[in-house]
Amino acid sequence: MLMKNDKPTGQQHPADGTAVFGPIDIESLARNMGRAVEEGGKALAAYLRPREDGRVKNDFAEEVTDAVNTLGHLAEYWLTDPQRTLEAQTNLATGFMSLWASTLQRMTGEEAKPAAEPDPKDPRFRDPEWSENQYFDLLKQAYLITTRWAEKLVKEADGLEPHLRHKADFYVRQVSAAISPSNFIATNPALIRDTLAENGENLVRGLHMLKEDIDAGGGDLRIRQSDTSKFEVGVNLATTPGKVVYRNATMELLQYTPTTENVLKRPLLICPPWINKFYVLDLTPEKSFIKWCVDQGITVFVISWVNPDEKQRNKGFYEYMKEGPLAALDEIGKITGEKEVSAIGYCVGGTLLSVTLAWMAAKGDTRIGSATLFATQVDFENAGDLKVFADEDHILSIEKKMDEHGYFPGAKMAAAFNMLRSQELIWPYLVNNYVRGKQPTPFDLLYWNADATRMPQKNHSFYLRNCYLENNLTRGKMVVGDETLDLKKVKIPVYELATREDHIAPPNSVFIGAQAFGGPVRYVLSGSGHIAGVVNPPVRKKYQYWLGSDPAGNFEDWFAAATEHAGSWWPDWLTWLRHQAPEEVPASKRAPGGRRKTLGDAPGTYVKE
Known part of the structure; x- marks a missing residue:
């Protein structure tokens, strides 16, 4: 007989394979x-x-x-x-x-x-x-x-x-x-x-x-993927020292404090996606790409996008370009006195940077001397599973929903991204959290993943229609401001990073897009996926990357002939970047803000909204 305080004895495995469970209260x-x-x-x-x-x-x-x-x-x-x-x-x-x-x-x-x-x-x-x-x-x-x-x-x-x-x-x-x-x-x-x-x-x-x-979730299920109580932006995430050196209604511009005696003369501007917050590149110090760049002697500026509300309803790609990277270039010139910068764009931030490069090429603006694109698509013919949500009916439905408030909710976008890998990002958490009753473990990357932002109506509609639906950028039919864009006019060196298991920007799609530029392109394939393949510090000695010939023909042939290298691609990129502009200056000339008054400490205020 089982008494009230009897405890289960656990499972046994008899010879016939039948499951036997111990006493139950x-x-x-x-x-x-x-x-x-x-x-x-x-x-x-x-x-x-x-x-x-x-x-x-x-x-x-x-x-x-x-x-x-x-x-x-x-x-x-x-x-x-x-x-x-x-x-x-x-x-x-x-x-x-x-x-x-x-x-x-x-x-x-x-x-x-x-x-x-x-x-x-x-x-x-x-x-x-x-x-x-x-x-x-x-x-x-x-x-x-x-x-x-x-x-x-x-x-x-x-x-x-x-x-x-x-x-x-x-x-x-x-x-x-x-x-x-x-x-x-x-x-x-x-x-x-x-x-x-x-x-x-x-x-x-x-x-x-x-x-x-x-x-x-305000009535919708917001699946917890990490123990959010263990992280706070500015406390144990996004802690690289720096200052807010400029702010407008669309973004804050951050500049980071040098840690080396000398720095590269040409500064670096990072344009992250506005779909999530910039600190994916500044997680914990040991994972921070931004901190690593600073420690390699690079003057780093980063755009931190505002989390838009109804006030940004009518801001499209043109406004984001003018008030984002172009405004940042103006401020970097005033602060450093430099006429050229290197630039990095990540995901949709890379798409915006590519649009900006084509627009600047049409205008004769040469302030960006080289560009790096992380997991970025400019050709969307083979854009992966996100195209499921980008047919005419889906876009009309999204536009109708955005009419109400002037933006697309960040939670909806996060849910769509999770569905791309539902077997990894949805069902394990549903089972672990709500059946096993276990709190998920703290994980900085998944904390960031849940820190979603809204999409302004005009911008999001333009992006879905011109990129996913009509693929206008590489077809030479995208119009931004008063210019019809042509990527072949972009002649500067480009470092194009794709990730092998990317569900958002598939490597084949990135490879095809790399052929759309008019200058030299170094196509590099990293192991892992859209985030881990990018955020891969050398000290961790994880994954690998492949180098091959210039991107031409089809991806499968390129990959078959490519050479695999162990570890992170970061040092390869640094060598490439230094080759573009090797001159250095004393770091004492690169205090955040220069002689201008700064607006507060990094990571700023917009990232906390």
Whole structure:
């Protein structure tokens, strides 16, 4: 008999692979189930209340409708041709017949080859029970057979229009990630063990956290990916010493304090994306690209964009260019006396910098002597999964939503980016936080990722239409201000960094864009993805990078002939940068602001909004 204070003894693994769990405190389990239901009701109320009183509009139905319509077209393709229908049915049936045969073999004690095995890198099925226990092994294999069959249907749907096929592939992957048996208590052995071991206390904690995160999102779920209590901008993030040397309604310009005796004569201007905040390049000191640049003897200026509200509604690419990099160039000239700078643009900040370079080339403005582009697209023909959200219907829907307040909410943009890697950035956190009831560990990069900013209406609409929808920049049809832009007129040296696993700016897309410039381009491919491939300090000795010939032809041929190098690409970039302008001056001439009054300490005020 189990007494009230008996504790679970944990799981055993008998010879037949059957899961056996220790004693359970039935009274505590029942009590916690009741508390979990109560917390679940509070979470549901937190979700429904803002919708009932009109504070939140439920646009989820539009997204579901688009997914259903897209997958309906996929089904129609396979079902309208009897031969294709038979082929699809046969492929699925064959997979399940193999599964049934191997299951019968295991039930009789024979060795059996699995009908489907997960990728060894897939963390969802690493628990031994997924293979040792026949029930969980059957669930796992059935899931893999079904989802791989669905993915194959998309890949072989040659008759579908390319954009529709791309959307179908995206939605199939979203559904596949959502229905994984690893996401649910009844079908995940680790979750069963956790729940029984804690008598359901984990569910109480998890549902309480769910309610808190819905409240934090104002009625929408804001998934916590990091312990936010452990970080504060200006305290243990973005701590490189410097000053705010200029401010307008669109940006603050930061200049950092030199740490070397001499510095490069030509200063460096960094133009980060306005989709997130600049301190991705100034995280903790050991990861900070900005601090590393300062320590290498570079005078660093950085744009810190305002988090826009209704006042920025009518600011487009032209205004962001004039009040961002062009205004920064004016101030850098006044502070340092230099007529040329080097410039870096990251992601959409790199797209803006490229637009600025083309505009300056048309005007005969030569103040930027070299440019570096981090994970930047200027050609959007192969722009990856974000193109799913950039057809005419989606853009019209976004523009309609922006009409209300004059901006696109940062949380919506963050959710879209998370969906690009939902199997890594959504479902593990849903399970860990709200089922296991565990607080996520502190992670500076994910803290920054959640620190999203809004998109001004005119700017965001221009970007979606001119870049993702119409691909006007490399076609020579983008008009900014009074100029039709031509990237071939940009003759300065360009260092083009792509990252191999980038879901936002795929390396092939960056490679094609690199061929659009009119001057010498050094194309470099870094290991890892959109952030980790860029923020990769040499001291960590992580990842690798590839160097090859000048970008021409297709990416696959370039990569096949490229040479792999261990570690960070940062030193290679520094060598390239110094080669462009090697002259140095005493660092005493580069105090932040020069002789002008500064406006406060870095990281400034805009980054904290």
